[in-house]
Amino acid sequence: MTTVPLLDRLHLQVAFVQEIDKLKRVIRRNTLLDGSRRENDAEHSWQLCMLALVMAEHAPPGIDLERVVAMLLIHDLVEIDAGDTFIYDAEAVLIQAERERQAADRIFGLLPEDQNTKLRALWDEFEDRVTPEAKFAKALDRFAPLLANHHTEGGTWKLYKVTADQVRRNVKIIDAGSPTLGAYARELVELSVQRGHLAEE
Amino acid sequence: MTTVPLLDRLHLQVAFVQEIDKLKRVIRRNTLLDGSRRENDAEHSWQLCMLALVMAEHAPPGIDLERVVAMLLIHDLVEIDAGDTFIYDAEAVLIQAERERQAADRIFGLLPEDQNTKLRALWDEFEDRVTPEAKFAKALDRFAPLLANHHTEGGTWKLYKVTADQVRRNVKIIDAGSPTLGAYARELVELSVQRGHLAEE
Numbered sequence: 001m002t003t004v005p006l007l008d009r010l011h012l013q014v015a016f017v018q019e020i021d022k023l024k025r026v027i028r029r030n031t032l033l034d035g036s037r038r039e040n041d042a043e044h045s046w047q048l049c050m051l052a053l054v055m056a057e058h059a060p061p062g063i064d065l066e067r068v069v070a071m072l073l074i075h076d077l078v079e080i081d082a083g084d085t086f087i088y089d090a091e092a093v094l095i096q097a098e099r100e101r102q103a104a105d106r107i108f109g110l111l112p113e114d115q116n117t118k119l120r121a122l123w124d125e126f127e128d129r130v131t132p133e134a135k136f137a138k139a140l141d142r143f144a145p146l147l148a149n150h151h152t153e154g155g156t157w158k159l160y161k162v163t164a165d166q167v168r169r170n171v172k173i174i175d176a177g178s179p180t181l182g183a184y185a186r187e188l189v190e191l192s193v194q195r196g197h198l199a200e201e
Numbered sequence: 202m203t204t205v206p207l208l209d210r211l212h213l214q215v216a217f218v219q220e221i222d223k224l225k226r227v228i229r230r231n232t233l234l235d236g237s238r239r240e241n242d243a244e245h246s247w248q249l250c251m252l253a254l255v256m257a258e259h260a261p262p263g264i265d266l267e268r269v270v271a272m273l274l275i276h277d278l279v280e281i282d283a284g285d286t287f288i289y290d291a292e293a294v295l296i297q298a299e300r301e302r303q304a305a306d307r308i309f310g311l312l313p314e315d316q317n318t319k320l321r322a323l324w325d326e327f328e329d330r331v332t333p334e335a336k337f338a339k340a341l342d343r344f345a346p347l348l349a350n351h352h353t354e355g356g357t358w359k360l361y362k363v364t365a366d367q368v369r370r371n372v373k374i375i376d377a378g379s380p381t382l383g384a385y386a387r388e389l390v391e392l393s394v395q396r397g398h399l400a401e402e
Binding site: 006007009010013014016017018020021022023024025032033034036039040042043045046047049050051053054055057058065066069070073074111115119147151180181184 | 207208210211214215217218219221222223224225226233234235237240241243244246247248250251252254255256258259266267270271274275312316320348352381382385
């Protein structure tokens with residue numbers, strides 16, 4: 001092989017790919033839909049990308065789906081160092097922000113500089129939740145566990161004593177990315193309350 | 202909600218998303234890089250998308266990366282019904298083709314008709330391996346386990362008595378999608394042979 005600079009880049013890219021294999025061992029609170037085991041971050045990321053692919057029509061018109069999918073692919077990589085934070089644990093969420101930034105420095109920093117810059121910008125965009133793409137990506141990240149909890153008789157809501165008002169506030173994040181998915185999520189929440197799978201307090 | 206047709210579509214899309222949760226329970230032969238457990242198809246699909254994102258520069262110029270990623274997201278969904286086939290089991294590979302087509306009919310058929318058509322065309326494109334996008338996607342699908350086997354002292358090569366010539370033939374599929382990754386893969390194969398992790402026969 002004579003393309004030495006390209007090969008140098010490839011070595012860095014391979015090292016990055018090997019490092020992020022660890023995402024498969026970051027365990028989330030929620031289980032698979034059949035309840036057989038808890039979900040990991042890598043398969044969760046795949047599922048969100050599938051949601052983006054299949055539910056793109058519920059995003060605002062003109063959205064760049066390729067960027068949404070790229071964001072969802074990388075959005076949890078920082079949890080390799082920082083661990084998964086349960087969104088209803090307010091104290092942990094605050095502490096987590098700084099640890100996640102350090103993790104982003106280290107993990108994206110394994111890549112060639114231009115790719116580090118590009119993926120870090122994507123991750124920052126997701127976290128900042130300002131662009132329509134980031135809002136839609138975040139909406140899916142909140143929609144998936146809500147759907148799972150609704151279909152597993154309360155799931156982590158019951159397990160961690162989450163209240164309906166906490167979930168309703170969370171639905172606003174779904175609304176901000178996709179009014180259609182927000183409206184649908186709101187219906188699922190009220191159905192879950194009616195069925196006794198989500199408590200008012 | 203007054204958008205009834207949209208809501209009908211959403212119901213089908215949600216049913217599809219719930220069905221494909223099963224991909225997380227389709228277990229592959231290879232393990233995670235740390236050897237702690239075998240990999241499932243959902244996290245494998247995520248990993249291939251990450252490879253596509255990070256190694257796009259090793260694809261032929263002008264490739265449509267969005268389509269590559271979409272193909273990789275869906276490429277193994279048929280295994281929900283048809284199961285995982287080890288690429289070095291020639292007999293199983295033949296029987297598998299028909300079962301996978303039936304699985305594609307059923308699984309993509311859960312979606313609204315236009316989306317069924319679109320995703321089925323993507324899956325057919327991946328399987329046919331004619332377009333540069335499909336060739337690159339398939340190259341990554343072969344590159345990832347080769348990389349894993351190289352870095353786990355032989356992994357499934359040793360476990361299932363795969364020979365170096367079988368792997369060398371497989372490298373041609375990587376070559377067809379990306380000469381750079383093909384050349385790199387060839388070096389890894391020869392290194393693995395030298396180290397005694399891959400047998401000549």
